[in-house]
Amino acid sequence: MISFLYGYYPGLLRAALLAAGVAQLVIVCASFAIPKVLDWKAELEPVGNLTRQIFWTYAGYILISNLAFGLLSAFAGGALLDGSILASAVTGFIALWWGARLAIQFFYFDTTQMPGGRFHKLAEAALILAFVFLAVVYAAALSFNLGH
Amino acid sequence: MSNPLLPIVLLYVAAFTLTMILIANFIAPKKLNYKGNVSRMEPLHREVFHVHCLYTILTIGGMAALCWFMPRQLAGGSPLAVVLLWFMAGYWSLRVLIQFFFYNREIKKTYPVYNVMFTLAFGYLGLAFFTLAVATTFFHF
Numbered sequence: 625m626i627s628f629l630y631g632y633y634p635g636l637l638r639a640a641l642l643a644a645g646v647a648q649l650v651i652v653c654a655s656f657a658i659p660k661v662l663d664w665k666a667e668l669e670p671v672g673n674l675t676r677q678i679f680w681t682y683a684g685y686i687l688i689s690n691l692a693f694g695l696l697s698a699f700a701g702g703a704l705l706d707g708s709i710l711a712s713a714v715t716g717f718i719a720l721w722w723g724a725r726l727a728i729q730f731f732y733f734d735t736t737q738m739p740g741g742r743f744h745k746l747a748e749a750a751l752i753l754a755f756v757f758l759a760v761v762y763a764a765a766l767s768f769n770l771g772h
Numbered sequence: 773m774s775n776p777l778l779p780i781v782l783l784y785v786a787a788f789t790l791t792m793i794l795i796a797n798f799i800a801p802k803k804l805n806y807k808g809n810v811s812r813m814e815p816l817h818r819e820v821f822h823v824h825c826l827y828t829i830l831t832i833g834g835m836a837a838l839c840w841f842m843p844r845q846l847a848g849g850s851p852l853a854v855v856l857l858w859f860m861a862g863y864w865s866l867r868v869l870i871q872f873f874f875y876n877r878e879i880k881k882t883y884p885v886y887n888v889m890f891t892l893a894f895g896y897l898g899l900a901f902f903t904l905a906v907a908t909t910f911f912h913f
Binding site: 662683710714732733 | 830
């Protein structure tokens with residue numbers, strides 16, 4: 625039974641990477657709402673110019689990285705599963721990226737300060753599920769690459 | 773790019789430059805008084821800022837590690853290597869534009885040496901990755 629499933633594993637992993645790519649593109653789209661939801665403009669008013677500009681620059685770069693991971697996984701998932709050392713490095717990096725994000729959600733962010741309400745609670749739960757899914761998919765892709 | 777050593781040299785210089793930027797990311801918070809500035813933010817935004825800093829360090833560290841330990845694979849012309857080179861070319865070219873057009877002029881006047889050093893570093897990285905991306909995409913070395 626296991627060997628039967630093993631034959632389908634690369635195809636399953638490819639489909640999972642496609643889903644991961646789409647999930648990251650959805651996260652990118654949702655990220656555009658965050659500055660408004662958390663009122664970044666008003667919150668960053670009291671800090672110095674440089675800190676404010678650094679904050680926006682870093683946020684922009686994280687968005688670009690998520691977009692790149694999403695596009696790469698959705699449109700070139702095969703390149704992430706070619707068994708090369710480069711594919712291992714990239715899938716390992718993205719697994720670390722989302723694994724760390726999951727740990728930050730649970731152990732660093734004080735979620736009591738997040739906006740309340742049913743919608744925000746649901747959005748937070750969806751986000752956590754997405755982080756778990758992404759970390760697991762890229763860890764599986766890393767394991768697949770290391771096995772080849 | 774007929775000399776096979778040239779891309780490797782470009783990537784090792786990029787690795788060194790990235791490592792210097794990485795080190796600067798640990799020095800900058802004290803120099804630019806992040807703590808004092810960030811203390812004026814609400815705790816949630818302070819946490820977001822720290823996470824942003826961590827991810828920026830992670831990204832730059834990841835790029836440096838690729839250039840130090842896998843220069844041959846990066847210059848090898850595989851589809852993944854080409855995508856990575858284009859990504860890094862875009863990443864650092866955009867950073868040059870941000871340095872010129874987004875960061876406040878007063879800040880750049882306050883730290884003229886750092887401004888020139890960072891602009892040169894970002895410029896080199898943008899140009900080196902762009903050259904390699906073009907070479908691997910269109911000329912296959």
